[in-house]
Amino acid sequence: MKLLPIKLQKHALHKNPWFLGLIVFMFSVWIVLNIPIEKRKYGLSQSNLTTDYTGLLPERIKGIVKAGDRTELQRIVKEANKNGHHISVAGLQHSQGGHTYYKDSVVLDMKTFNKVLEIDEQYKTVKVESGATWGDVQAAIQPYGLALKVTQSQSIFTIGGSLSVNAHGRDIRFGPMAGTVKEMTILTPTGEIKTVTRNDSEEWLKYVLGGYGLFGVILDVTLELTENEVYTIHTRVLNIKDYESYFSNLLRNDDTAMHYARVSVAPSTFLDEMYIIDYKKTGTQDNQTPLKEEHGARIGKMAIDLGRKGGSWEDLFWENQKLLIKSIDGDKITRNNAMRGNSAFMEYTKPSRVEVLQEFFIPVDQYEEYISDLKNMLPDNDKDDDFKIHNITVRYAPKDNYTGLNYAKEDMFGLVVLIQHGLQENEMDNAEAIIQKWTDLTLEYGGSYYLPYYHYQSKEQFQRSYPGWGKFHQEKLKRDPNGLFQNIFYNYYFIEGASHEK
Amino acid sequence: MKNKSERYIPLVVSVGQVAIFPYYIIWLKQASITFTLFAWLFAAFSFTAALGYRIFQSKKNTSSFIPFIYMGMGSLYVLVSILSNSFEFLPYIALLIQVILGFLQGYYHAWHIERKAYRLHAVNHYLLVGSVMVVLSFVKILSPVIIISAFGGVLFMIGFGLAWVTQVTCIELDDVK
Ligand SMILES: Cc1cc2nc3c(=O)[nH]c(=O)nc-3n(C[C@H](O)[C@H](O)[C@H](O)COP(=O)(O)OP(=O)(O)OC[C@H]3O[C@@H](n4cnc5c(N)ncnc54)[C@H](O)[C@@H]3O)c2cc1C
Numbered sequence: 195m196k197l198l199p200i201k202l203q204k205h206a207l208h209k210n211p212w213f214l215g216l217i218v219f220m221f222s223v224w225i226v227l228n229i230p231i232e233k234r235k236y237g238l239s240q241s242n243l244t245t246d247y248t249g250l251l252p253e254r255i256k257g258i259v260k261a262g263d264r265t266e267l268q269r270i271v272k273e274a275n276k277n278g279h280h281i282s283v284a285g286l287q288h289s290q291g292g293h294t295y296y297k298d299s300v301v302l303d304m305k306t307f308n309k310v311l312e313i314d315e316q317y318k319t320v321k322v323e324s325g326a327t328w329g330d331v332q333a334a335i336q337p338y339g340l341a342l343k344v345t346q347s348q349s350i351f352t353i354g355g356s357l358s359v360n361a362h363g364r365d366i367r368f369g370p371m372a373g374t375v376k377e378m379t380i381l382t383p384t385g386e387i388k389t390v391t392r393n394d395s396e397e398w399l400k401y402v403l404g405g406y407g408l409f410g411v412i413l414d415v416t417l418e419l420t421e422n423e424v425y426t427i428h429t430r431v432l433n434i435k436d437y438e439s440y441f442s443n444l445l446r447n448d449d450t451a452m453h454y455a456r457v458s459v460a461p462s463t464f465l466d467e468m469y470i471i472d473y474k475k476t477g478t479q480d481n482q483t484p485l486k487e488e489h490g491a492r493i494g495k496m497a498i499d500l501g502r503k504g505g506s507w508e509d510l511f512w513e514n515q516k517l518l519i520k521s522i523d524g525d526k527i528t529r530n531n532a533m534r535g536n537s538a539f540m541e542y543t544k545p546s547r548v549e550v551l552q553e554f555f556i557p558v559d560q561y562e563e564y565i566s567d568l569k570n571m572l573p574d575n576d577k578d579d580d581f582k583i584h585n586i587t588v589r590y591a592p593k594d595n596y597t598g599l600n601y602a603k604e605d606m607f608g609l610v611v612l613i614q615h616g617l618q619e620n621e622m623d624n625a626e627a628i629i630q631k632w633t634d635l636t637l638e639y640g641g642s643y644y645l646p647y648y649h650y651q652s653k654e655q656f657q658r659s660y661p662g663w664g665k666f667h668q669e670k671l672k673r674d675p676n677g678l679f680q681n682i683f684y685n686y687y688f689i690e691g692a693s694h695e696k
Numbered sequence: 697m698k699n700k701s702e703r704y705i706p707l708v709v710s711v712g713q714v715a716i717f718p719y720y721i722i723w724l725k726q727a728s729i730t731f732t733l734f735a736w737l738f739a740a741f742s743f744t745a746a747l748g749y750r751i752f753q754s755k756k757n758t759s760s761f762i763p764f765i766y767m768g769m770g771s772l773y774v775l776v777s778i779l780s781n782s783f784e785f786l787p788y789i790a791l792l793i794q795v796i797l798g799f800l801q802g803y804y805h806a807w808h809i810e811r812k813a814y815r816l817h818a819v820n821h822y823l824l825v826g827s828v829m830v831v832l833s834f835v836k837i838l839s840p841v842i843i844i845s846a847f848g849g850v851l852f853m854i855g856f857g858l859a860w861v862t863q864v865t866c867i868e869l870d871d872v873k
Contacts, residue, residue, distance in 0.1 A: 210750075211747060211750045211751050211754055214746055214747040214750055215747055217743055217747075218740070218743045218744045218747050218795065221739065221740055221743055222740055222791060222795055225733075225736050225737070225740060225791055226788060226791065228733075228736075229729070229733060229787045229788065229791070230729050230730055230732075230733065232729045496784075499784040499785075544784070545781070
């Protein structure tokens with residue numbers, strides 16, 4: 195065999211069909227792995243209309259101020275009091291009902307106000323500016339072997355945004371999020387900077403926490419922390435009727451720190467089957483395990499997109515989830531990582547449709563009867579319906595005595611529902627009718643619903659869900675006499691209501 | 697017959713492809729989420745076109761595939777016009793389309809430049825593309841997919857017709873033998 199000179203071999207290589215085929219194959223695989231996950235477009239805009247996470251309430255605002263310096267914020271508040279401008283406060287805008295903006299308001303964008311100020315290892319506290327995310331705080335406290343007491347199931351939200359809705363998540367031991375606040379610095383509607391605690395006679399915390407940005411700006415906050423313990427994941431598939439007793443056992447025994455569950459919305463096991471995920475204590479503190487990042491979002495998104503089609507796809511999606519939880523049974527995870535659920539795989543970008551969240555709270559001991567009534571109310575297969583339910587997660591929301599507008603008047607289960615529907619007028623009306631019916635059922639059981647989401651409910655349903663609304667309103671008028679802090683949420687529930695309610 | 701099909705059909709195919717190119721680009725831009733992906737999809741097209749070109753050169757009886765190449769390209773254009781833009785897997789499908797289309801176009805181009813009429817086509821091609829684009833600029837088209845699907849349909853029919861005629865000719869030649 196005659197060997198070709200190297201130059202000629204090289205020349206021949208790019209002409210070789212096999213070589214070219216290999217290049218094409220490798221390049222295509224590389225593209226597939228790097229196709230970005232489409233992100234929904236939302237946010238603050240001065241040139242276009244401003245929206246929040248769902249884009250359902252576009253509105254023109256007057257301006258955006260990127261928060262950086264507290265005296266600058268104080269000056270803006272004082273000036274707005276003089277010239278009658280409205281102010282709204284925005285974190286990461288994952289709220290869905292216009293909570294972060296208002297027609298012609300100046301929006302304080304708190305994302306840039308995000309320094310972790312102080313970590314006290316001995317007393318287990320962290321002082322942080324309100325625009326920081328839970329992720330920022332976790333990154334700062336993890337090396338000390340510390341973790342947060344209560345957060346949402348993901349760490350993507352700002353501290354200010356989370357405290358202003360009094361969020362809840364997978365923790366079942368430390369009570370409401372509001373209870374983990376030791377101290378807070380606020381900028382009041384009249385422009386004073388105050389440091390407040392739970393024992394403060396003026397009760398600022400009662401209204402700022404869960405106050406939806408209506409009682410001033412949270413500047414910084416000192417939060418109680420706990421150990422970043424290693425947990426063992428325990429998973430199990432259950433029948434709905436066994437859940438109440440399962441959960442009360444769980445609460446009674448002290449060995450589980452965190453817990454959540456999912457209810458099947460797949461046609462063949464609709465509201466019959468559920469699976470649970472418990473995080474059992476091991477007694478080991480960790481300061482080594484890195485904070486987990488989201489991986490596999492592409493595959494996750496493909497799977498969730500198929501499941502979103504409903505019918506047998508939803509069945510397949512549910513079976514797949516059960517396999518997945520079986521595969522993680524017995525795994526170890528740190529507390530910090532258990533509070534960092536994935537989010538990118540959930541992006542929903544179908545034109546002319548929207549994906550929204552709703553959450554209904556139901557007293558713990560009413561769960562089984564409630565689900566049974568719900569089963570009669572909802573179709574088990576929504577494949578051909580416009581209104582589609584794709585997921586129901588169940589979480590524990592303990593009784594809250596800290597906030598004025600509290601959703602948990604007693605120990606509750608929160609049912610977080612992921613819904614998609616069309617944006618045509620009739621489709622919006624249909625979604626509203628179904629959600630209002632669902633809310634009525636929830637109210638019959640002594641429950642309530644969560645306020646950071648889109649206002650499908652009527653003003654009357656709001657007042658029934660939140661009997662403390664009148665006092666909350668009085669306090670708002672008293673503490674913010676010029677009505678400086680405004681948002682669409684407040685305008686809807688406290689002033690105008692739905693168009694048919696006026 | 698062969699002469700005529702080699703004289704006029706490639707001209708129609710080449711001119712048509714260039715004329716629908718702007719419409720196809722609009723579709724592709726909508727299917728790709730970012731400009732980076734848009735550029736990658738083009739790169740994938742180019743690499744596979746090189747592969748198609750090379751495969752044509754390395755094979756012997758290559759002309760017999762041309763009707764199927766037309767049919768393939770035609771079906772892809774029709775597919776593009778059928779796919780809804782809100783389809784969740786569109787970027788992945790767009791990649792697949794770019795890869796197959798690149799291959800077919802590379803193969804076709806390698807075949808075309810070896811035809812005698814190619815030089816003649818080159819001038820006519822430019823003149824025709826110019827004229828077609830001027831005409832299209834006056835036509836108010838609601839959606840690019842209409843143009844793409846119309847051309848795809850024509851291309852498919854040409855390929856199908858050619859395949860059929862070739863078949864018949866072969867049978868007749870066999871009879872003569
Ligand atoms: C995908 C997804 C998952 C979610 N999961 C959970 C969950 O597991 N548990 C849960 O309880 N909730 C959950 N939520 C709801 C979420 O907790 C709230 O929407 C939360 O407010 C989001 O934080 P944010 O930083 O985006 O706040 P924003 O939406 O920006 O703000 C929310 C409210 O806080 C006010 N605010 C923000 N910053 C300040 C500040 N510095 N001072 C005063 N007021 C301020 C705003 O004016 C507004 O009224 C989820 C929402 C989404 C979209």
